Amino acid sequence: MSRASHRPHVVIVGAGFAGFQAARTLARLARGRADVTLLNPTDYFLYLPLLPQVAAGVLEPRRVTVSLSGTLKHVRLVLGEADGVDLERRAVRYTGPEGERGELTYDRLVLAVGSVNKLLPVPGVAEHAHGFRGLPEALYLRDHVTRQIELAAAAPDAATCRARCTFVVVGAGYTGVEVAAHGQLFTRSLARHQALRAGIEPRWLLLDIAPRVLPELDRRLSTTADRVLSGRGVEIRTGTSVKEATREGVLLDDGDTIDTRTLVWCVGVRPDPLVAGIGKPLERGRLVVDPFLNVPGHPEVFACGDAAAVPDLAEPGEFTAMTAQHAWRQGKVAGRNVAASLGVGRRGAYRHHDLGFTVDLGGVKGAANPLGVPLSGPLAGAVTRGYHLAAMPGNRVRVAADWLLDAVLPRQGVQLGLVRSWSVPLDTASPELARVPGGPAAPGGHPAPADARSHEHEPKPEE
Incomplete structure (x- = not known):
């Protein structure tokens, strides 16, 4: 997808419930009108609600994953974790899976970075x-x-x-x-x-x-x-x-x-710390957006899912909860509104009805x-x-x-x-990635010790 086509370039950060749905919706509506790039640390969408069944041996791990490249046609996948967003330059910095640094420029940006483990100051x-x-x-x-x-x-x-x-x-x-x-x-x-x-x-x-x-x-x-x-x-x-x-x-x-x-x-969970570095108003760590999922003052930037504080139009003065159900629906609205900003369809506010x-x-x-x-x-x-x-x-x-x-x-x-x-520390901004011996640490995460491979078969006290 070359920028030489001069088509608008849309970057979606995160392929959780919100990001996956935004990419799928946008690819369908704006096909041929925009180049869509999806930045995500893994090459799959994870269906989180079935994760307990993986831990209990009911489901094999790949059952709860869906290939991004195999499902999202006409969407370019870039493997990496976002390090920061420069709103003035319209650029997203990221680190690739092998430690390489990169940058994606955009005409439209959808932030759907989700959430990470919530930490409390409890010793040990x-x-x-x-x-x-x-x-x-x-x-x-x-x-x-x-x-x-x-x-x-x-x-x-x-x-x-x-x-x-x-x-x-x-x-x-x-x-x-x-x-x-x-x-x-x-x-x-x-x-x-x-x-x-x-x-x-x-x-x-x-x-x-x-x-x-x-x-x-x-x-x-x-x-x-x-x-x-x-x-x-x-x-x-x-x-x-x-x-x-x-x-x-x-x-x-x-x-x-x-x-x-x-x-x-x-x-519980907390919003991905990436949004705190953007420099825009936050609501309990979530990036504040309007009912159309736009970041105020930046009509080219949208945010949805757990990392976005979306006004709850059914409860004035409140924000929607951090649930997969909201993220899935917000992703669809974000995709539609990005398409509308490109001249396809009309934008709409996020409204929801509780399905239980x-x-x-x-x-x-x-x-x-x-x-x-x-x-x-x-x-x-x-x-x-x-x-x-x-x-x-x-x-x-x-x-x-x-x-x-x-x-x-x-x-x-x-x-x-x-x-x-040691591969899955609690204090990490990237729970979707396991640490590898001597590998690069994700933003906010912990690298595994370089000599871990020589000891990986020894029993460790915490295990």
Whole structure:
């Protein structure tokens, strides 16, 4: 796509729910009228809602990814992470996967950089906890959980066995609930094939400072999730948070100490720090835009998804929540409005109607309220999976096939060792990328030690 054509050049930064949909919409509407470039660290769109099923061995990793180049026709893909945006020069700086520096100039810009793990100033958390925002983190957790059950079976004493069989999830929101739900079923399956000490079984704890699980969703969904998780033996502790994390456990703010080797951090997300460096007004770290998704004072710049503070026209004075549902719809509006700015169609403001939420509780269980109708049990589970199949832009047959196989065959309890603990630090601005030995660090991330390869097969204390 040469600039010699003198066609407007549109750059879209990020290929999450918002960026993917913006690119797909724009490529369809403005085909032949603009050159569209998509800048993203990976060559795939990640369907985040199914990530807990990857960590629990239900789905193979590639099932939840969709090839960008194979799906987005007439869109040029550039692999890299944005380092900064120069609004005056109309340029985006980026770092490529092998450390090379580059720059993309634009006539129109869509910022859809999404979000990263939310950090809290809790001692030890950055060193001993792992987040759940990217495929590498899900793969690491799958291996780590499998390893802990195997090590528990060979533990020299009951205390060590019990600690390795204890799994703590912090954050009882959408992600935390699904991780705990699927994780409990996964470890129960693994334990059937391991000789654990008498009286010791996998133990899962779900913590949140909020008064109930799924505090951001309808109370009926919360009640259903609480009932299902509690019925499986998951210990739900509301009004509780972590005071300190160590290599061998966590100290809670109520004074209780939990011996564990697994701390999964699902306390929420924060906007990608890239937008803070643009120099424009922010709302709790999100770039402020108008209802048309334009950055005020820069009609050529649009922003959508988790990193954008989009006015909620249904609730004057409020901003839309950071959810995949909003990001998906905002991406479509951004694509249409960019096309309108190029003379194709008319622009429109972002308005939404709540379609309800679905929560996958593992097995055949779920909680859902499609169009406000509360559902639970197998019916909710079927609705949840049907919704995901309909929403996914690809891989539907493969996902359905994995679900069928999981229903009739035992899961494979093996660890592949593809992702190590140091590869997925919690404090990173790029959870979609695993660190590699001696490789370049992403903006805000941590490089792996240059000598990590020589030690990658040695057991590490945190694992």
